[in-house]
Amino acid sequence: xxxxxxxxxxxxxxxxxxxxxxxxxxxxxxxxxxxxxxxxxxxxxxxxxxxxxxxxxxxxxxxxxxxxxxxxxxxxxxxxxxxxxxxxxxxxxxxxxxxxxxxxxxxxxxxxxxxxxxxxxxxxxxxxxxxxxxxxxxxxxxxxxxxxxxxxxxxxxxxxxxxxxxxxxxxxxxxxxxxxxxxxxxxxxxxxxxxxxxxxxxxxxxxxxxxxxxxxxxxxxxxxxxxxxxxxxxxxxxxxxxxxxxxxxxxxxxxxxxxxxxxxxxxxxxxxxxxxxxxxxxxxxxxxxxxxxxx
Numbered sequence: 001x002x003x004x005x006x007x008x009x010x011x012x013x014x015x016x017x018x019x020x021x022x023x024x025x026x027x028x029x030x031x032x033x034x035x036x037x038x039x040x041x042x043x044x045x046x047x048x049x050x051x052x053x054x055x056x057x058x059x060x061x062x063x064x065x066x067x068x069x070x071x072x073x074x075x076x077x078x079x080x081x082x083x084x085x086x087x088x089x090x091x092x093x094x095x096x097x098x099x100x101x102x103x104x105x106x107x108x109x110x111x112x113x114x115x116x117x118x119x120x121x122x123x124x125x126x127x128x129x130x131x132x133x134x135x136x137x138x139x140x141x142x143x144x145x146x147x148x149x150x151x152x153x154x155x156x157x158x159x160x161x162x163x164x165x166x167x168x169x170x171x172x173x174x175x176x177x178x179x180x181x182x183x184x185x186x187x188x189x190x191x192x193x194x195x196x197x198x199x200x201x202x203x204x205x206x207x208x209x210x211x212x213x214x215x216x217x218x219x220x221x222x223x224x225x226x227x228x229x230x231x232x233x234x235x236x237x238x239x240x241x242x243x244x245x246x247x248x249x250x251x252x253x254x255x256x257x258x259x260x261x262x263x264x265x266x267x268x269x270x271x272x273x274x275x276x277x278x279x280x281x282x283x284x285x286x287x288x289x290x291x292x293x294x295x
Contacts, residue, residue: 019242020179024234024284025200027207029067029080030099030160031227033090034141037064037083043140044068044079047116048101048109050157053078062086070156073291077157077207082227090141093223095275097161097212098136098144102204106149110135113147124149129188141225153204159197160229161210164275165218167194169250170211173273174198177246178231183208192216220275228270228278232287239281240269250274266290 034040037055044050050068057064062085069078079099103109106124114120121144122136133149148158164170174180175198184197192215199208209229233239240258247253251274258269267283 013245016238016242017176017245019235019238020177023179023239024232025179026232027077027199027209028073028230028232028282028287029069029078030229031080031082032143033082033084033087033225033227035083035088035090036140037066037081039140040081041066041068043116043118047113047118048145050079074288077155079157080230090225091221091223092142092225093221095163095220095222095277096143096226097163097210098146098159099157100146100148100159100161100210102148102150102153102156102158104149104151106133106135106147109147110137113137143225150204155205155207158204158207159210160207161195161212162275162277163212163214163217163220164277165213165220166274167196167211167213169274170213171196171198173246173250173252174209174211176250177243177252177271177273178279180209222276228280230280230282232284233281234284236267236269236281236283240271243269243271243281247271252276256280260286264290 041052045052050070053067053069053073055066064083066081067073067078068081069076110120110124119138120135121138124133124135126133135147137145137147139145146159171182180198180200182196183199183203187194194213196211197203197208198211199206236258240254244254252272254269254271255278256268256270258267260267266286268280270278270280272278
């Protein structure tokens with residue numbers, strides 16, 4: 001009897017775990033907090049060439065949002081900046097790494113960023129032992145942006161890098177819970193780190209999540225600046241069931257059960273991965289409806 005019950009529970013679970021691979025998913029936006037919204041908007045539009053896509057003020061909740069990117073939210077990954085009234089600075093922590101922007105000419109972009117007051121922390125040049133040309137700059141709040149030279153790319157806002165304490169566990173989590181695939185993996189023993197790029201398409205055709213494991217480092221501080229990544233789904237309820245199963249196996253936890261957000265009615269489910277990084281899955285249709293309402 002017990003064996004029959006176990007077998008019947010395994011089959012639905014196995015079928016459910018196939019859902020993330022079949023689902024219609026893409027990176028929607030990354031959310032983080034800034035101390036001066038207008039200052040950051042000015043820097044991102046003038047220095048990086050992003051467009052201000054929309055802006056909203058929620059006085060009853062004492063915060064404002066701005067969405068910026070290199071193309072419309074319907075088809076591009078964007079940043080969602082949050083300004084909380086009266087809060088001028090945040091702790092970025094040791095776990096957050098950087099965002100990345102692809103550009104045809106890193107040298108030219110670095111000079112432009114410098115002219116607009118950006119802090120260049122690594123001058124442009126090839127990666128040690130590789131051919132890629134990169135640079136690093138910081139925005140006014142201290143967030144790091146890697147600039148990567150690529151002749152052409154459909155998505156210039158191409159990476160979010162986070163540090164994790166167990167890379168194999170994290171890869172398994174993002175594959176099983178979110179249907180991502182490893183599109184690139186690099187081990188650099190001479191620098192004592194390994195990175196894995198995960199996403200929904202090839203590295204140079206879409207945005208990827210770059211997870212970094214530094215040898216022997218299992219924990220990082222999260223700070224209070226970086227918030228989360230939002231990813232689309234056709235069914236937040238089924239997606240939430242998958243996440244619930246995966247967190248039981250690998251760690252992490254659901255922080256908001258699947259359902260509509262009061263006042264907005266967009267359906268979401270949010271959760272933490274085993275390292276405490278937050279992801280929000282957003283209903284595809286509701287997301288597009290939300291954008292149309294704000295147009």
